[in-house]
Amino acid sequence: xxxxxxxxxxxxxxxxxxxxxxxxxxxxxxxxxxxxxxxxxxxxxxxxxxxxxxxxxxxxxxxxxxxxxxxxxxxxxxxxxxxxxxxxxxxxxxxxxxxxxxxxxxxxxxxxxx
Amino acid sequence: xxxxxxxxxxxxxxxxxxxxxxxxxxxxxxxxxxxxxxxxxxxxxxxxxxxxxxxxxxxxxxxxxxxxxxxxxxxxxxxxxxxxxxxxxxxxxxxxxxxxxxxxxxxxxxxxxxxxxxxxxxxxxxxxxxxxxxxxxxxxxxxxxxxxxxxxxxxxxxxxxxxxxxxxxxxxxxxxxxxxxxxxxxxxxxxxxxxxxxxxxxxxxxxxxxxxxxxxxxxxxxxxxxxxxxxxxxxxxxxxxxxxxxxxxxxxxxxxxxxxxxxxxxxxxxxxxxxxxxxxxxxxxxxxxxxxxxxxxxxxxxxxxxxxxxxxxxxxxxxxxxxxxx
Numbered sequence: 550x551x552x553x554x555x556x557x558x559x560x561x562x563x564x565x566x567x568x569x570x571x572x573x574x575x576x577x578x579x580x581x582x583x584x585x586x587x588x589x590x591x592x593x594x595x596x597x598x599x600x601x602x603x604x605x606x607x608x609x610x611x612x613x614x615x616x617x618x619x620x621x622x623x624x625x626x627x628x629x630x631x632x633x634x635x636x637x638x639x640x641x642x643x644x645x646x647x648x649x650x651x652x653x654x655x656x657x658x659x660x661x662x663x
Numbered sequence: 664x665x666x667x668x669x670x671x672x673x674x675x676x677x678x679x680x681x682x683x684x685x686x687x688x689x690x691x692x693x694x695x696x697x698x699x700x701x702x703x704x705x706x707x708x709x710x711x712x713x714x715x716x717x718x719x720x721x722x723x724x725x726x727x728x729x730x731x732x733x734x735x736x737x738x739x740x741x742x743x744x745x746x747x748x749x750x751x752x753x754x755x756x757x758x759x760x761x762x763x764x765x766x767x768x769x770x771x772x773x774x775x776x777x778x779x780x781x782x783x784x785x786x787x788x789x790x791x792x793x794x795x796x797x798x799x800x801x802x803x804x805x806x807x808x809x810x811x812x813x814x815x816x817x818x819x820x821x822x823x824x825x826x827x828x829x830x831x832x833x834x835x836x837x838x839x840x841x842x843x844x845x846x847x848x849x850x851x852x853x854x855x856x857x858x859x860x861x862x863x864x865x866x867x868x869x870x871x872x873x874x875x876x877x878x879x880x881x882x883x884x885x886x887x888x889x890x891x892x893x894x895x896x897x898x899x900x901x902x903x904x905x906x907x908x909x910x911x912x913x914x915x916x917x918x919x920x921x922x923x924x925x926x927x928x929x930x931x932x933x934x935x936x937x938x939x940x941x942x943x944x945x946x947x948x949x950x951x952x953x954x955x956x957x958x959x960x961x962x963x964x965x966x967x968x969x970x971x972x973x974x975x976x977x978x979x980x981x982x983x984x985x986x987x988x989x
Contacts, residue, residue: 582690583697599716602694603724606687626697627690 568596570646572604573639576614579628605629613638665708668695671718678722687725732800741799748791756787758961765953828904828973829980835899842892846885853881861940869936877932880925887922891915904974913967920956920963927952 550558571594575585582602589596608614613635619626631639672691676684698711715721733741760780764771771779852859856874863869894908894915901908926932930945938948 581697582694586698597716598694598698598714599721599724602691603721603727606690606725607727624693624696625689626693 567646568594568600569604569608570639570642571596572601572608573613573631573635573642576629576631576635579617579630581619581626581628585629608635665703665705667705667708667712668692671695671712671715674718675722675725678719679725683725731803733796733803737799737803741795744799745792745795748795749788752787752791753784754961754965756784758957760784761957762954765950765957826973826977827980828977830898830902830904832899832902835895838895839892839899842888842895846888846892849881849885849888853878853885860934861937869940870934871937872932873934876929880929880932884922884926887915887919891919903980904970904977906974909970909974912970916963916967920960923959924956927956 571589572585575588580588582598582605585605586596586598586601589601605614605616609616609629612632614629615632615635616627616629619628669692672688672695675691676688679687695711695715699707703711757780760783764776852872856872856877857868857870859872860868860870894911897908897911928949930949933945933948935945938945943951
């Protein structure tokens, strides 16, 4: 495995958890798959469609998201939104993220002065 | 809808559970259409589908967990059980096939016998592989815990030493003592073969062997025993397995076994009266001896195999000779 491939693997692993957090953060209001993709892309979160769509579905089966089909427009769209449980989890996850981030920042800062 | 899109979606959901298919199909269709402009060109459809990755990889993401027959959690135990079962089944098959040749002579040539034995072993081992694999696949599917033991620290402390190439001194000494006693026994047999016999309350003892026939062969046996004795001494001095030592040891072991075959199949050494006492026809006795020879050969080969494994695969013992380092 060359180092570029290795780096790509590390980035995938690094993203695995944080992407979930990014997606949850945008679902306090209902969104459908493609709109979510666009919002995230505008905010510089690179998330591929083939990762997002399965993720939404999985979060729904886990009870974190709930969905409803909107058929009022010319094409039906599936809208996702945080459930009550999802909101609790999202808040807890956000706090954890901030805590960890400050710890890691401290570590990385240390390293650069070494 | 574009034909390529419906084909892509159909190919994706084909890999999913039946109850999920309808929903994913509907959702995927909506999502893909959202990604495309109104009335997309063929090229736009193709590019969008390409960006979604292959249908099977997309399906894998929908499933969430990788599909496997035997997962990483079970794999080590699976391989261990597979090795043990295959080995045991092969050995047992070999013994029974070989015995069946002796017990019911079928007029096969030696090559046919070997071919037949190999075929039985192959079919036995394949069967073992199949059943072990099926068992573990089922265990994995139903998430049965297959860890052999609970993991805790006292257990780690009480784990046995990892075997190394070291030859334990007490093993060498046991070998030397055993070989010496055997040598003395052979010497005794050489001088007083008549004393080894069946003693009954009335009448003369019946010797097991015809002394004059047996004696010449005993000298050869004493030679092979002496060779084995020297190898045992060499082991005690070297204290660890090396390739040359393995060579000497295996040669000496095989020499011993083959010399035993040689002696035991000189049918004139057995006293017919002793056989009569046991109610044995010489033909029956020949079958017993041949069967014993096969078992002995198997045991020797097994032991040589273990020594070879030790020599080639195990670690060197630590310099202190006590705790092996990994």
